Amino acid sequence: MEKAREVLKDVFGFQSFRLSQEKAISRLIVDNENALVVFPTGGGKSLVYQVPGLCLDVSLQITFHVCSFIYSPIYQGLTLVISPLIALMKDQVDSLVSRGVNAASLDSTQPPERSKWIKAEVLAGKMKILYVAPERLNNEGFVNMMTQVKISLLAVDEAHSRFAVELDVERVLCLTATATPSVSADICSSFLIAKEGVFSTPVFRPNLSLRIEVAETLDEKIDRVVPLLKTRTGPSIIYVTLQKQTEEVANYLMPHGIDAMVYHAGLPSDRREKIQTAFMESKDGVVVCTIAFGMGIDKADIRQVIHLYMPKSLENYSQEVGRAGRDGVTSTCVMFLSSLDIPTLEGFCRGDTCSKQDLELWLQEVATKVPAPDGTLDFNHYKQGKDYDIRANVLGLCYAHLELDHGYIRAITPFYSFYEITPLNSSRIFSDNSQIGKVIRTYWRRKSATGKHEIDIVDAASRAGVDRADMARHISNWELDGSAEVKASQVRARYTLLKPFEKTAASIRALADEMHTRMLKQEEDSVKKLRQVIAFAIDDDCLAHNLAKHFGNEDAVPNDMCGSCTFCTTGQSVEFTLKSPTVVHPKQIQAVLDACPIRDDPRLLARMAFGVTSPRLTANKWSTSHTLFGSMVNVDFGHLVQAFDAECKKVGYQSLEVTTATPSSSKKRSQSQISSNNSNTNRFNNRGRGDSKYKRGRWN
Structure with missing residues (x-):
């Protein structure tokens, strides 16, 4: 810890650590164990990884990667920080650089030259602290680069346990500003953090x-x-x-x-x-x-x-x-x-839940997907979200449910299917006579007069009979050795199939019922959280003490009274009475029905009226640009669902005709065709959203 204290003083200008900072840092660099830090906003979380990041030494090893035919150094000493906040990354990097620390961030706002320099510094073992956004973990090129670097400390403010395991990270520091005891327990379970590895600071701020x-x-x-x-x-x-x-x-x-x-x-x-x-x-x-x-x-x-x-x-x-x-x-x-x-x-607590029918159709696609030769499944989440009208965050939770609660799949590193390649060293690329190099040049297509090429590596690998991962790794190595600029797109989530799905209509329907019930419970949990805010605000108690109790810090406020909140200064709680929700007006309901012909999903109609967007609403231009979107935002969402469900029931949940405009023709299809099929499989195939032949409105 002596080195940590020197770094704190010499680099950051502080004479001593605050609160639990020193204990948490000792856990990382002395005990070499994972840790969870729960410090409130502004509580000094960043120093808990910045100081260790400058204490961990660099040592050189040599490894050999057959696919690239080059020697690659593996270094110790890199601290990798995963953060979704570009503004925070920029501020912290600027601050570290001003103190003489070699730190950088890789994000979408940087020019290619800057990214190239950062990657070279990382591979040369010169970079001490690197910040990246969570989506960077979806980039095979980045993951490939990280396999050539020994990560001594991974600092995350969200759960990225898969990444920590795959790259054999030495230590993991989990960071959060707020966590109830149950949330802390979940994080510790994911990262195998012992009770003594949890360091928290009460949320109470006396000022x-x-x-x-x-x-x-x-x-x-x-x-x-x-x-x-x-x-x-x-x-x-x-x-x-x-x-x-x-x-x-x-x-x-x-x-x-x-x-x-x-x-x-x-x-x-x-x-x-x-x-x-x-x-x-x-x-x-x-x-x-x-x-x-x-x-x-x-x-x-x-x-x-x-x-x-x-x-x-x-x-x-x-x-x-x-x-x-x-x-x-x-x-x-x-x-x-x-x-x-x-x-x-x-x-907004209730607006995420998709229809049970869409959930069942999504499960049909996932369960019947034929695994790749390596036993993995891959899906385009963006496309699935549009096809089944499931919001991105909800779709991610659905996959997590299949993994964590049913053990069907395990998420692994995603990949990009399209790569844009701009040769910088044409002789190096065009003289690459390896099998993979030849395949890439055979199947790429010239994209512009500037020399850019584009390739669908999924299609190319299938046609050439080579491994897609080898192609991605080869392209990544071109980028890393400075031979090309590379831009990846169209990410596909990837999963290892742990056990076969049950594919019968009955089993898929039962699983869809269970997952939909879970979504409805999540709605209620979100509403309960909202009600907790009201209860906190009107409780006959000191507000600061009440807040501290919620996070398990019952003794944080001296004498249970802060002396400055509304309760402490007035001696009484706030009077507040909930009023009855706004009545659903039939004319407003009819206006939405006239504008939107969908009748198979009452929740979609309720979302349109309330103002909660979804892929299907956006695609058909019934979302933010429509005058009726959000026209009933003051009405109870549950009452809206009931009202629209009654209208949909009148027509047997069969939508009116939806016109889809195409450059060459105007196609119409009635959703009454959908319900005429008896089996789940036939209904899925005839509805056509599994293979994208059927479009509910304008998707393009």
Whole structure:
């Protein structure tokens, strides 16, 4: 640990570690064991991997890769950090480089020259800390490069246990800002972390004043917020739920002399970056944003965090208020409760669930897929999402369910099926007379006059009778030795088949029923989390103590009273009563029915009315660009499903004709054809979504 203390002082300028940092670091570099660190936002998580990253030594070994016919060095000492936050990666890399540390990030925003230099530094053993986004683990070229590097420490803020196992990582550090005891137990189980390897810091921050306000309308909220903003002594963040609310709230604030910035995920990336930079540099800036803002923000002097609309969970709330007052100065965190907001939030809790029929059809494709010669299955998740109208996050959970609960499959490194190759050293590539080199040149096609070529390696490998993985590895080696620039696309998830699927219609239907029931339970769990926020806000208890209890820190708040929250300063809890949900209006229901001919999926109609998009809605232009999308956002989502189910039942769940425009013709097909088949297999084949012959609307 002496070296760790020297690094802390000489590189980072700190005289001592904070809280549990030293114990966690000792666990990694002295005990050589995995660890879980649960520190609140701003609690110093980054030092727990940055310091070990500079303490682990480099040593050289030599290995031989037959496929590339080159000697490749394997180095120890690299710390690999997996983070979904490009802004955070950039800030931390800039900070490390300014301290003389050789650190970098590989992300989609970098030019080819920069990426090439970073990869060369990694392979040369000179890179100490490398940041990458989770999707980089889907890149076979990156994984191939990592097999040539000994990773001494893998730092993850999400579960990537598969990657840690496949690359034989020496130590794993799991990082999270909030975790209940049950969540911590799940993480420890995945990464084999013993109880003594868990290090946590209570979420209680004595300088944060937690306040609750009750206001029904936006006008009432603005009336309360404006005086607060006018007395601010530093920057303020105002969180809303929907993207459209950011502009709406900013417009409400403007007449009061408050020029607020607007930030949400729907803005162009350059615009988001400009806003974030302006906020980081401001002395008293105000930003109205969705939860897309704040991820990776490390600004010490934020004086106010205002939840104009209620957060969806206490985990979200804790992370978001944790962005205030990181400098230790008193800061105010206000959360508004409004009955009018509850249906919207509950609707988003329920909007992910797909139809049971679509789930059954997806399972049919997965179960009947013929494995590759190596026993693996691969699928294009993007295409499946469109074909079966399953949102990306839900589809990922479906595959996880097949793996973790039923043991049918095990996720392994995905691969890309298309590669764009731009030769930089043409003589090297065109003189490559290896079998794989010849196959690549035979099946690639010239893409442009600039010398770019494109190849579908799945198709090429099948036609040439070679291994697809060998082709991908060969292309990766061209990139690594500087012979070509390579851009991969069309990712395919890959799984090892552990045991055969049961393929009968009855077994597939039973599994679909079970998974759909699980989705419905997940809905209820999400609603319960939302209700926990309400219970927290109106409980007859200190808010800080109540929050700490939720995360298992019952003794964090001295005497169970913070002295500054709404309860502590008023001596009483907030009065708040939920009102009855808005009644479903028949004319609004009919308007949606007139606009959307789908009758086989009541939930899809409910999502359109409520404003929750899906692949099928987007493809048919019934989503964000449609005037009726979100027209019933204030109605209880469950009531919408019931109302549309009643309408679909009247026509036997048979959709009206959907017109699909093509360049040469206009095709029509009635979904009544679908239900005429008796067996699950026939219904799947006749509906045609398994082989993409049938399109429900415009997919192109």
